[in-house]
Amino acid sequence: DAGVTQSPTHLIKTRGQQVTLRCSPKSGHDTVSWYQQALGQGPQFIFQYYEEEERQRGNFPDRFSGHQFPNYSSELNVNALLLGDSALYLCASSFRFRTDTQYFGPGTRLTVL
Amino acid sequence: KNEVEQSPQNLTAQEGEFITINCSYSVGISALHWLQQHPGGGIVSLFMLSSGKKKHGRLIATINIQEKHSSLHITASHPRDSAVYICAVIKSYNTDKLIFGTGTRLQVFP
Numbered sequence: 001d002a003g004v005t006q007s008p009t010h011l012i013k014t015r016g017q018q019v020t021l022r023c024s025p026k027s028g029h030d031t032v033s034w035y036q037q038a039l040g041q042g043p044q045f046i047f048q049y050y051e052e053e054e055r056q057r058g059n060f061p062d063r064f065s066g067h068q069f070p071n072y073s074s075e076l077n078v079n080a081l082l083l084g085d086s087a088l089y090l091c092a093s094s095f096r097f098r099t100d101t102q103y104f105g106p107g108t109r110l111t112v113l
Numbered sequence: 114k115n116e117v118e119q120s121p122q123n124l125t126a127q128e129g130e131f132i133t134i135n136c137s138y139s140v141g142i143s144a145l146h147w148l149q150q151h152p153g154g155g156i157v158s159l160f161m162l163s164s165g166k167k168k169h170g171r172l173i174a175t176i177n178i179q180e181k182h183s184s185l186h187i188t189a190s191h192p193r194d195s196a197v198y199i200c201a202v203i204k205s206y207n208t209d210k211l212i213f214g215t216g217t218r219l220q221v222f223p
Contacts, residue, residue, distance in 0.1 A: 042215070104158075
């Protein structure tokens with residue numbers, strides 16, 4: 001079992017660009033949650049996808065959008081990148097949006113210059 | 114004010130020392146997680162607690178629901194325990210997401 005995988009591991013973009021991050025959930029999981037972790041901070045909830053729909057959303061602007069595919073994998077898109085978007089983006093998967101058994105991926109480190 | 118607060122923010126210890134990391138929260142919760150994050154980012158769940166105490170190897174986690182407080186203890190600490198330890202709660206009325214503390218960075222020296 002590969003667990004939760006994310007790609008790419010590192011990414012460098014410039015202000016104003018757009019970025020797409022990808023997540024494959026653990027086998028058997030159908031829910032994907034995305035978190036943003038700024039340096040020295042705890043992760044902040046961005047949104048959660050289940051059955052290809054956004055179930056919940058944290059306090060993030062519309063520049064942050066996502067998608068879930070029929071195979072339960074997910075993408076996080078960020079438009080019009082700002083310097084403040086530089087962070088580690090974590091994906092977590094679970095079954096039926098249960099938070100007691102959330103498994104985290106290794107993260108994608110995004111640097112915006 | 115953050116709903117989940119951890120202390121200390123940074124902690125250094127000599128190998129073999131007993132370590133305590135504290136977590137306080139201000140909301141009603143259904144459960145609390147202790148997580149470990151190594152350099153590079155990956156997060157591993159250590160414990161999920163809703164009451165009492167849990168032990169796994171040299172790690173012990175306790176929670177006091179009335180006082181809204183939890184502690185993570187590491188006995189006989191080792192340099193490989195060096196990591197960021199994060200407390201996260203599941204709110205009682207919104208069980209679908211985790212609310213994280215800012216983490217405690219632990220360094221254990223030989």
